[in-house]
Amino acid sequence: MTSTKSANGMGIIIITVMIAMILMMLPLPEQFRLFRPEFVLMVLMYWVMALPRRVSVGFAWVVGVLMDVMMGGALGVTAFSYALVIFMTARFHLQLRQYPVWQQALIILSLVLLIHIIAVIVSPQLASWYMWLPAVTSMILWPINYALLRNIRRSFHVS
């Protein structure tokens, strides 16, 4: 982490995560708001799959705390769910890399569903039948996200 080359790579990762955070808050028309995919989680998952040594559970946790503060939820909930998902992804990153993209997308579906279930367990009064929509859109967008971030990684030589 001390050499200049790796610091450059970290910069790219942080920038992509920040763009994802902005996308999470970008105003959308009312009817599309419920469909907003979990951009931040998708970006984090890509990076942890590609470079499990660079993006750690701790990094995901810090991003989660920031998301909690931004969205105004109970502090620590998103942090916990992000850390959990990234932990699982890091554990199985070798298998995940081997899967075809559509199969990865199915795993994204279940993991995004998982973090929404955690959110509902913590604050049950927010429960709603529309909670599964972001999971579906995340799944649909995963191939695009995957291709885009892979291009970014290759063109900036992040390793």
Next chain:
Amino acid sequence: MLLAVIASLTLFVLDSRLNYFSSVRTVLSTVVYPIQTLASMPNDIGHWFTEYFQDRKQLQEKNAALEVTNLLNHIRIQKMQALERENMRLRELLGSSFRLQEHVLVAELLTIDLDPFSQQVLIDKGQRSGVFEGQPVLDATGVMGQVTEVTPFSSRVVLLTNPGHGIPVQVNRNGLRAVATGRGLGGILQLEYLPHNVDVREGDLLVTSGLGGRFPAGYPVGTVISVDFPQGKSFADIAVKPAAKLDSSREVLLVLPTEKQRKMNKPETSSGENMP
């Protein structure tokens, strides 16, 4: 991983139970504020463009329309003043004190989306402008909600439709008191714990009752859109449509309290429970 779990749990407990973390939260909120402003930028620029390139005719039409409403408002205010004076006189006769008119602070919404399920918005005024936690927020047509979190430059407003938010109201027609709680998505409020024989009709206007001391009395909250007495349930099912334009207002008003209310607010009231 274990470390992250422990840290999350500590954060969660400290934040939600002990209220010890509000200062840390404020600092973190200030850190993410630039990201939030960045996210609201595309919309702001769009807004600016449409305003800048409006043609002359449109502006003239708008101006004419505004003048008409201004005139109408003036007439109403004239009547208001007379009524207010009369009201004050009558109250003096009755020996009760009259609440002075509240002062307000105008703030603008940051155009960003937060979690759609928790029904919150951000506004661009914070501690620097004297915003405080629990401050009532109105728009031009009614009550919007209250401030839950204050940072130096921005603050977070919980809308009436947040499922954990309740507001003490009064039916304008007959003075019946009730509590209107949010229902989350869909933008509808609900009147809770009213018996089947209650005198509430469709179209009734609800105003703040001022009980609990957090919201000033007499501001419109919403109108009753449906009243149902389900068989086998102990309470009536009453849906209320908020008077404020919760999803389209851009400017909001923050009510500054009078001295008397400030004293009343000191001991925490349970009028508006803030849930995460």
